[in-house]
Amino acid sequence: MISRPVYGVLEPRPGAVHLIVADGEGAKAVADLVSKDPSILHKSHILYTAGPNGTDQWDSINALGAKQAQKAASIPTLLFRLARVLQDAPMGAQVYLTGTEGLMGQAERDVMALGFPHADIQKEHRGSTMRRVQCVHCKGITENVKTDPFPCSHCGLHLFVRDHYSRRLAAFQGVNIDAEEKGHIPPAVERFK
């Protein structure tokens, strides 16, 4: 799928500061990153929250000994702090995102809004593949979509997940599946875990 972001493996790069954003199983990717160059730790600021599937590895993040680290209660509360931290990010700051697509997409959106080219933001996917989907009809976003189709959490229409991703919205596109024949809704299949 062409509009979907490409995820790689986090690699330490020289930088004035290292801003690391992770959720759930992303904690392991952060540990792998740091193990490649432990010297980045004293210039690192880590923002972490539990994954949508409940995975919470805050203890391993906290034990790394980064210059600053915070556990946020949720992705939205993590993004509040990220917005403030980004205001002070100097030229040469390195940005690392890891964990679920929803977390990485929203953090990338906020970082890009400050002028970072998306190609300079490193991303590594870990953990859940559940999707963040925007209903193209009511514009509401449903988090942690597991099945296709699924009911929009705002307007209730049954949506299929089109393979089309917007970086600006950090979301896939959901389109009504029974618009042509009302009530003809195929059984939901678990596509994202």
Added chain:
Amino acid sequence: MSLDFKYGFDDFFRDETYCDDFTYRNSPAAIRRFPFPFDRDDYMYSVNMEPHVAGRKGSVFEHTFDVDEHYLSEMRDRARVLASDPLRCQSLPHMTLAGWDLLELIMETKAREYPQWFSLAKDGNRWHWINRPLGIDQKFTFLDESTLPYGPMEYISRQTQGDFTLQDEREGTLWVDAGMVTTQADWSLDFNIGMNFHEWHAPVPLAHEKGIFDRALKFLMKLQQGSPVRRYNWTMTVNPLLDTAPETYPDWGHMRTALTPKNMGHMMHLRVELQTLYRLPRSNAICFDIRAYLGKFEELVTVPKWGRRLHRVVRDLHPDLAAYKGFLRNRDEMTQWLSQYDDGQPTSPGWWPED
């Protein structure tokens, strides 16, 4: 300050609707000039671009921006769509200058090509625009947004047939960062705005593998000011709906199930997009104009060559394309209906009615 239209419907400009009772139709003269997009009896993607230069008199290529008998009703339909969903027109903050470029291009061109309907007088940056069919008489200051009732792109595209997107060029690609999109074939500006060229084309089947988009992007990046280009695209639309947006799909999708052999000729429309691309002078942005023409099957088959050819194209189209264009469900019935107008005779090359 507002933009209030005084619609000058007359013997030429038709008073018709694109929703509810669907009174849209083409006059015999409009059928003869319909931009039939098939120059042969089969269809597959190609980078089918050519210079957008003045073409045959009376055809949709005669003028840069074709103004036809549907102009006023189309503008009324656009105002209706925007009133129900303002997100159909958006412009990211860095695109305002490109909007002024577009306004200038359209006003200058229409005033030159259709002096009976449009006029533009300039005194430095103090401009005076008259649009007689829509009853507009506007004095404003070029490049000063506060002197118009809308931003420049929205102001001029509320008065111009066709959807418009404005592409910023950076990082070696094009970014769709502004647009007026109310006559689209099932794509969402609100979702796509901010995407680059390959991202917004992601859902199109087969074409990526054929390298179509790589080549098209290379071509467009070299587009020069003053040398616009054009191509056709097409799909099928049940009922004369200009607005087939994904946003409103639950409102119009069910119409696809209402087709019968009896109503096929009246309800099924060949939807042709005359797409033109212009490099803009100040912003270096690229303007993409997507002008939709709707032709009823019963209108098109009055031209014998088109009846034969449309039957063969629909019958033989790759099923992935029929699915993407949204008519796989009805293809067999469409083929059946069209076959009445195909006597098996050979057709002449090219898209004109007879050559």
